[in-house]
Amino acid sequence: MIILKAENISKQYRLGLVGTGTISHDLNRWWAGIRGKEDPFLKIGSVNDRSTKADSDYVWALRDINFEVKRGEVLGIIGKNGAGKSTLLKILSRVTGPTTGEIKTKGRIASLLEVGTGFHPELTGRENIYLNGAILGMSKAEIKAKEEEIVQFSGCERYIDTPVKRYSSGMRVRLAFAVAAHLEPDILVIDEVLAVGDAEFQKKAIGKMQDISKGEGRTVLFVSHNMAAVQDLCTRLIIMEHGRLSFDGGVSEGINNYLNKDRTTKGYRDFNSDNSTVLSNFSRFEIKTVGDEIASQFNSGESIVFHAFVKVNSIIRNPVFSLRISDLNNVNVVTWRSNDFVKEPIPSNIKEDFEIVIKTIDLYLLNGNYTLSMSLLDGIELLDARIKFLDFEIHPSKPNKQFQTITKEKSTNSLIYSIADWKII
Template sequence: MSNTAIKVENLSKAYQLGQIGTGTISRDLERWHARIRGKEDPFLKIGETNNRSTKGTSDVVWSLKDINFEIRQGDAVGIIGRNGAGKSTLLKILSKITAPTTGKISGNGRIASLLEVGTGFHPELSGRENIFLNGAILGMRKKEIQRKLDEIVDFAGVERYLDTPVKRYSSGMYVRLAFAVAAHLESEILIVDEVLAVGDAEFQKKCLGKMGEVSNKDGRTVLFVSHNMEAIKKLCPTSILLSNGLVDIYDKSSITIDKYFDFHNSTKESINLNSKREGLKTILFTEFSTLNEKFEKVTIIKTGERLIFKFVLEAFRDTKNVDIGFSIHNSQDNMLSVLYSSYQDKLYTLSKGRHEFLFEFDNNYLSNGIYLIRGLLKDNSAISDLPQDPLGVLTVSLGDFYGTGSIGHQTSGINFLFKGKWI
């Protein structure tokens, strides 16, 4: 245990879904009678893991189920997974914000966490007072906190507002100060959720640098949840992939991320109609795939190669003026480009039933990297389908983009290549 920062054994967390009644007065009375006797609900259905793509039949959902892993002191570990995989629940349990339903956690050291905007700060207290409050919670003395104060304020860039109640801070200021407090105060374990997405790009880069320093130089343990796979690769040598409340893999980050995108691709060719999506739902995306020049389904393509997107739609009524849109996002889910069929004066008339559409790129200018494809359908200008999850994931590898007969240079961080002439 001396070299172990966190050990999780058979950890599970269950949440009961809201329910007004059981359908009949007699059943409600039986439920009430069981509750006052301290007995289990006789009509409670349990046992399902948290799969948001299915409707489910249970009244209790396992957000986490039998989680086991061990993290050594000084390790930086990424935690990745789709929305609803259980990432935030796991961090809340590790941070002792919520209790597990079953299982055991062994921790070696004080934990500083940055989870949701507002967690750990009292809105009526000033920034300065909240710094001292958080330090006291970690067991630090006033003199120790005072020595760190200037570093915290300088990192957060809130000196002018230090004595202002934090309830008047913008979300960006709030996160900057909260991260500075968590990273600079003396804890052995730093836990950071996706809240860094609130900050601007420059501050995100600054935070990633600080987390790397905390792990590599200070020897502290870092747990980092993010959908930014490039940041995970850069900061965390190892990562945990959660899937529907279960640990899918705990390995080197490169292997774990590949498994994540393999899983994502395998589930995205056919799109579950029960997954979370906004709109009228008169027309829905049902399938998406990427094709090569031979019209073969692929998930990896080289820079400059012919690229075709295939969309399969289901219309639930006859309709006119259907606008098909898609956007391309980088691995950080920042949108790079968007295109609607209406941009090219194409609005479609659909009969009830299944329809296929192909979009071929004149030129594939995508650089090497991982890209998310999102979709949006409009029915007479009203949103019909806006899926929360990407339709698919495309990996672009290095290719002979410039036609010189050699593989192009690594272009990490660059999303588009371009051609031109030197004159």
């Protein structure tokens, strides 16, 4: 069942001013409306790209947005800052109206668009619960039945009869989310505000949204820059780019598209380092196949050979090298250190430029994009560090015979394939 439908939603703003800025512009719009003509200012306006210089007094914050949301669906909305996410949620929440297009909804909408949305600072937390419930169209009896549960969930029992203006931003979000989630809206709209809360509350809030969608069959629209939260919570994803929809589909596919956009993988990186004031620094890094060819794409389980070239300006007495592989969610997948589990550690008292070679053995990474970071120390003194300096891609492949009986080419949510000895006692 379709509970929300956006049809050709567009929103235009005038840069720097409220309204059109001149009486003549307002009269032109009024006269066009009287004659049944299109607003003349809808024919102009630049694309919503915050990083470029404006070439018009008007900008399209949203342009021709179309999508549908089913009952019980959790729709994630992601995109860069200024992509139009918050503008879209304001229109869906009836905070502002679209310039063109129409929103069709069934049922009540509760929104949490910024810290303290809908709260009166002079009223206490308890009074604001009743105020928000009344705004949502609930009776006093309905609100009272939920009051204790809301207060308990928010964790603000001590301050519930204190004016909200004395709350911290985190406490306001706690109470506002508790109110929005427990007063039984048909559609719950959440902007990035959960990031203000602490880790315990974020986990609690995500769990509650999952209960709302799965257990109670209500709809959630969730905007966040936390890809892990989006992955765990959402059942579908749309990506906003310059005020338009650039993707509408599966969550994993959408996150990969978003994180991989504008990334380049070429298999090598030149640092052009010539800093003679430090003992040593990296000059080049290469990713190669076992056949000694530079590459940026590999099959899962295929051996990868990493080459780090080091320029030495003075004696390195106790060199320690580390290389780290991370996924695009900044999760550390693998770390190698030259002083751990290495048959031939780097020799001490190095005076000349040298090369470090690491070859992977049975590294079965989940398909996707990964990024590299590395560092070089002299004992505990950091000589050089490169963070997320180079990307490479892993394609799915059939594991070797040792792994086939375990994985059987089934999809997995883990980061790597691995085997272990099992027994039942």
